[in-house]
Amino acid sequence: MLIGVQYGDEGKARVIDNIAHEYDIIARFNGGPNAGHTIEVGDKRLALHQVPSGVFHPDMLLYVGSGCVLNLEKLLQELKEIKNNDLVLDERLFISDQATVIQPHHILLDKITGKEIGTTANGIGPAYADRALRRDGTYLKNLRLGDVLDDPQLARETIVGNYQQTVARYQLSENDIQDKAEHIIVAAHILQKAICRNPLFLDGLVRRGKNVLFEGAQASMLDVVKGTVPYVTSSHTIAGSAYVGGDLSPQYHRKTIGVAKAIMSRVGNGPFVSEFGGATSEEYCAEEECGKTKHTREFEEHAYSVSELLQSGDLFKLGIALRMLGNEYGATTKRPRRMGMLDLVALAHNCRINGVDELYLNKVDCLADFDRTFMKGIPLVEGYLLEGQEISYVPGTSKGNRNAQSIIKYYPHIKGDLSEIRNYFSLPAETQELVKAIENLLIVM
Numbered sequence: 001m002l003i004g005v006q007y008g009d010e011g012k013a014r015v016i017d018n019i020a021h022e023y024d025i026i027a028r029f030n031g032g033p034n035a036g037h038t039i040e041v042g043d044k045r046l047a048l049h050q051v052p053s054g055v056f057h058p059d060m061l062l063y064v065g066s067g068c069v070l071n072l073e074k075l076l077q078e079l080k081e082i083k084n085n086d087l088v089l090d091e092r093l094f095i096s097d098q099a100t101v102i103q104p105h106h107i108l109l110d111k112i113t114g115k116e117i118g119t120t121a122n123g124i125g126p127a128y129a130d131r132a133l134r135r136d137g138t139y140l141k142n143l144r145l146g147d148v149l150d151d152p153q154l155a156r157e158t159i160v161g162n163y164q165q166t167v168a169r170y171q172l173s174e175n176d177i178q179d180k181a182e183h184i185i186v187a188a189h190i191l192q193k194a195i196c197r198n199p200l201f202l203d204g205l206v207r208r209g210k211n212v213l214f215e216g217a218q219a220s221m222l223d224v225v226k227g228t229v230p231y232v233t234s235s236h237t238i239a240g241s242a243y244v245g246g247d248l249s250p251q252y253h254r255k256t257i258g259v260a261k262a263i264m265s266r267v268g269n270g271p272f273v274s275e276f277g278g279a280t281s282e283e284y285c286a287e288e289e290c291g292k293t294k295h296t297r298e299f300e301e302h303a304y305s306v307s308e309l310l311q312s313g314d315l316f317k318l319g320i321a322l323r324m325l326g327n328e329y330g331a332t333t334k335r336p337r338r339m340g341m342l343d344l345v346a347l348a349h350n351c352r353i354n355g356v357d358e359l360y361l362n363k364v365d366c367l368a369d370f371d372r373t374f375m376k377g378i379p380l381v382e383g384y385l386l387e388g389q390e391i392s393y394v395p396g397t398s399k400g401n402r403n404a405q406s407i408i409k410y411y412p413h414i415k416g417d418l419s420e421i422r423n424y425f426s427l428p429a430e431t432q433e434l435v436k437a438i439e440n441l442l443i444v445m
C-alpha cells in the first residue's frame with residue numbers, strides 16, 4: 001500500500017516506478033480523473049489520470065477498484081495515448097464493474113458548486129455524493145460500469161434524466177445530452193473486455209500468490225473525513241480505505257508506504273498552516289483570467305526573476321520562487337501549487353492515522369534552495385500554536401486549521417546540487433543529519 005501523506009503531488013508515481021518490480025499488480029482504490037501522475041521512462045512521458053501507474057512494466061497487471069469514479073470517455077483517450085506510446089494494455093488492465101460512472105450532470109454540478117473549494121471540475125464530488133444517494137425519486141443516481149453494460153437503456157434514461165433534472169434546477173440550457181449519453185454507453189462497450197465482472201477477481205489472484213500494490217490517489221490530508229474538510233476531495237484517501245475501494249480484504253495487508261515532499265505544496269483552496277505567504281498565496285494561486293488559471297508557469301517565468309524573489313525578504317515571493325525552482329504546477333490544470341515549509345506536525349499526524357511503516361521524502365535536494373534565500377536556515381514546522389496552547393496534532397476543524405500557527409525551528413543550510421545523488425550515504429554530511437533529524441522527530445512526535 002502506498003499513499004501520499006500530505007496534500008497530493010508528493011511524487012508517488014516515481015516511488016511506485018522504483019518499487020514496482022516487487023509486485024504483480026498495481027491497483028487503484030479511490031478517486032478518478034482528478035488524479036494526475038506523470039511518468040517518465042527514458043524519452044517517454046505519459047500523463048496518467050485514471051489508469052494506475054505501472055504501465056511501463058510489461059508484465060504488470062493494472063486494476064481499477066470499485067472505490068473509483070470514472071470518466072469513460074477520458075479513460076478511452078488515456079488508453080489511446082498509452083497505445084500511441086507502443087504500450088499494450090490488452091489482458092493487463094482490469095476495471096471493477098462496481099466502479100461508479102461519472103455522468104455529465106456531475107461535471108456540470110462540479111463547475112457550479114466546486115469553485116469555492118477549488119476542485120478539479122471533473123465531477124468527482126457530485127459523483128461520490130450520488131453514489132451515497134443511490135437513487136433519488138425517479139432516477140438511479142449511482143450508475144455503475146456494470147449497470148451500463150447490463151442495461152444500456154436504463155443507463156441512457158439515467159444519464160439523460162439526471163442531466164435534465166440538473167439543468168432545470170439551475171435554469172441552464174440543455175446541451176446535447178442524448179449524444180453524451182450515447183458516447184458513455186459506447187465507451188463502456190469498447191472497454192468491455194477490461195471490465196471485470198467478478199468482485200473476487202483480486203482476491204483470487206492474491207490467493208494464488210500474487211502481490212498487489214495499492215496506489216492511493218490524492219492524499220491523506222484530502223480525505224473526505226480525515227482531511228481539511230470541506231477543502232478535500234470526496235473519496236477516502238487514507239490507507240484503511242484501500243480495503244474497501246480496492247476490492248480486497250484487510251487480511252492481506254502487509255505494509256504502508258507513505259510519500260511526502262520536503263517542501264510541501266497544495267492545489268485548490270483550504271487551510272495550509274505552513275504556507276509561504278498564507279492567504280495572499282492562496283488567493284494568488286486561485287486567481288483566474290477569462291475562466292483560466294492566471295499564474296501559470298509561463299506567466300511566472302515571464303514576470304519574475306527567481307534570484308530577486310529569493311532575496312526579497314518576503315515569504316509570499318519566496319513561495320513563488322520555490323514553485324518556479326521546483327516546477328510545482330498542475331500537470332493537467334496548470335494551476336500553480338501553493339508552497340509551504342515541511343510541516344512535521346501534519347506529517348507525523350498523517351503517518352499515525354495511516355500507520356505508515358516506511359516513508360519516502362521526495363525533493364530533499366530542493367531544501368538546498370533555502371541557502372540562496374534570506375532565511376537563516378531551513379525552516380521546519382515542529383509544533384502548532386492554537387489559542388495560546390502548543391499542540392502536536394492537526395486540529396479536527398476548519399477553524400482550528402485556519403487558526404493554528406506554525407512553531408518553526410531552523411536547521412543549518414544544506415549546500416550544492418544534490419539532484420543526481422541516489423543514495424543516502426552519498427549525501428553530504430549536513431544533509432544526512434537533516435534527514436536523520438526529520439526521521440527522529442517523526443518517531444517521537
Ligand code: IMP
Pocket residue numbers: 007008009034035036114117118119120121122123124125217218222231232233234267268269
Ligand atoms: P476534486 O477532487 O476535484 O473534487 O477536488 C477537491 C480538492 O482536492 C481540490 O482542492 C483539488 O485541488 C484537490 N485535488 C484533487 N485531486 C488532486 C490531486 O491529484 N493532487 C492534488 N490535489 C488534488
